[in-house]
Amino acid sequence: MIYHLFEYLQQFDIPGGRLMRYLSFRAMLASVTAMLISLLVGKRIIDLLRRKQIGETIRDLGLEGQLQKKGTPTMGGVIIILAIVVSVLLFCNLRNVYVSLLLFTTLWCGGMGFADDYIKVFKHNKEGMSEKMKLILQVVLGFAIGLTVCYSPNIVVREKVADTSVYVSEHSDDVNVNSERLITSGQWKTEDVVKSTKTTLPFVKDHEFDYKILSPFKGKWGWYTKWAIYVLMIVLVITACSNGSNLTDGMDGLSAGTSAIVGVVLGILAWLSGNLIDSNYLNIMYIPGTGEVAIFMSAFVGALIGFLWYNSYPAQVFMGDTGSLTIGGIIGVGAILIRKELLLPVLCGIFFVESLSVLLQRGWFKYTKRKYGEGRRIFKMSPLHHHYQKEGIPALIQSPAHAIPEAKIVTRFWIVGIILAVATLALLKLR
Numbered sequence: 396m397i398y399h400l401f402e403y404l405q406q407f408d409i410p411g412g413r414l415m416r417y418l419s420f421r422a423m424l425a426s427v428t429a430m431l432i433s434l435l436v437g438k439r440i441i442d443l444l445r446r447k448q449i450g451e452t453i454r455d456l457g458l459e460g461q462l463q464k465k466g467t468p469t470m471g472g473v474i475i476i477l478a479i480v481v482s483v484l485l486f487c488n489l490r491n492v493y494v495s496l497l498l499f500t501t502l503w504c505g506g507m508g509f510a511d512d513y514i515k516v517f518k519h520n521k522e523g524m525s526e527k528m529k530l531i532l533q534v535v536l537g538f539a540i541g542l543t544v545c546y547s548p549n550i551v552v553r554e555k556v557a558d559t560s561v562y563v564s565e566h567s568d569d570v571n572v573n574s575e576r577l578i579t580s581g582q583w584k585t586e587d588v589v590k591s592t593k594t595t596l597p598f599v600k601d602h603e604f605d606y607k608i609l610s611p612f613k614g615k616w617g618w619y620t621k622w623a624i625y626v627l628m629i630v631l632v633i634t635a636c637s638n639g640s641n642l643t644d645g646m647d648g649l650s651a652g653t654s655a656i657v658g659v660v661l662g663i664l665a666w667l668s669g670n671l672i673d674s675n676y677l678n679i680m681y682i683p684g685t686g687e688v689a690i691f692m693s694a695f696v697g698a699l700i701g702f703l704w705y706n707s708y709p710a711q712v713f714m715g716d717t718g719s720l721t722i723g724g725i726i727g728v729g730a731i732l733i734r735k736e737l738l739l740p741v742l743c744g745i746f747f748v749e750s751l752s753v754l755l756q757r758g759w760f761k762y763t764k765r766k767y768g769e770g771r772r773i774f775k776m777s778p779l780h781h782h783y784q785k786e787g788i789p790a791l792i793q794s795p796a797h798a799i800p801e802a803k804i805v806t807r808f809w810i811v812g813i814i815l816a817v818a819t820l821a822l823l824k825l826r
Contacts, residue, residue, distance in 0.1 A: 464710070648703055
C-alpha cells in the first residue's frame, strides 16, 4: 500500500518519492517491519494464547526436558503469518503475479495448519487433521500454482542476451538502467517473451534444464506433456517442502532458524534472477518481476527472526502446524517461481534429511517386522533431530552414544544449514 501510494505521489515530484523504486530500500523496510511486528505483536498474541489455555499437549517420549514444555502456547505461527502479510501489503507491488501467488500460498497453508492445530487443541485429538486430508490440500495448492505458472502471461523468462549493454541500448525506452535494478516500464517485444519449462540446474551448460527432455512425445503432444510434467514437479516440490518443514519443527528454534537461512538465499537468488545484468553475469535465467519475491523473502526472514525471540530455547511459544506448514509452502513456491526448485535438495538439506529419516525408519521397521517378527530401527528415533536426544535404544546407528542437549543440536543444525546455503550459492559458478 505504501509502495502504491508513493507510486501515485511520483507525479507530484515530492522529494524522496522515488525511494520506493529501489528494491534494497523496500526489502529493508519489509524485513524490519516484519521483525518489529513479530516482536511487538507477538508478546500480546502469546499472552492471549496463554489466557485461552491454547497449550501444547506432550506425549512422554523419554526425551530430556520434554515434559517441561507441556502447556507452552502453540499456534504461534499466526505471529509469522501476520508479520509477513502486513509487511508485504505495505511494501510490495501488489499487482505483481509472484507476490499474489506467495500471498495465496501463505494464507492457504496458514489456514490448513490452523485447522490442524485447532483439531489438536480444541477437539483434543492429538493426531489433528488426517494425513490424507493434508496431502489433498497440499496437492490442490500445487496444482493451483502449477496451472498459474503454465497459463499466466505474466510468468515468463527472457532469452539470454550475450551483450547486456547492446540489449539495454536497444531497449532504452523500456528499461531504466540508472536504477539498482532494471525496471520494465513498458511492453517488451514479442520475441523477448518466452513461456518456458526451463529451470536452473548446476553442473550443466548454461545452468539450465528443460523438463521437455523428459517428454516422450514431440509436437503438440510434446507441448502438453512437458507442461504436465512441470506441473507435477511443482506439486511434488510444494508437498515435499511443506511436509519437510513440518517434520523439522520438533525443537525450540530449529525450524524457524533453519527456514530463515533458506529465506535469505532465496531472496538473494530472486534478486539476481530479476536483474538483467546480474543474471547475465551469472549465466542464469532473467525472470522479470522476481525482484518482488526478494522483498517478500525479506519480510519472511524478518518475521522468522522476530519469532525466534520467543521461540528460541527455552521456547515461550511454538509455531505449531500453523507456522511450519506455512513456512514450507512459502519456501517451495518461492523456489519454483524463481526456477530454483532443483537446488532445494541442497539448500533445504535439513528438511530433506529429516523427511528421509522418517521414511527410512518407517520402511525399515515394517520390513524387519515382516521378516523377523519384530520391528527394528535404523535411528534411535525419527525425525533425525530426536535421534541425537535419545540414548539406550537398540538401533543400527548408535552414534552419538550419549544424548546431546537440545540447544546444542539446534545450533549445530543451524551451522549445517549455513554451510548448505553457501554451497547453494557457490553452485551458481559451477558449470
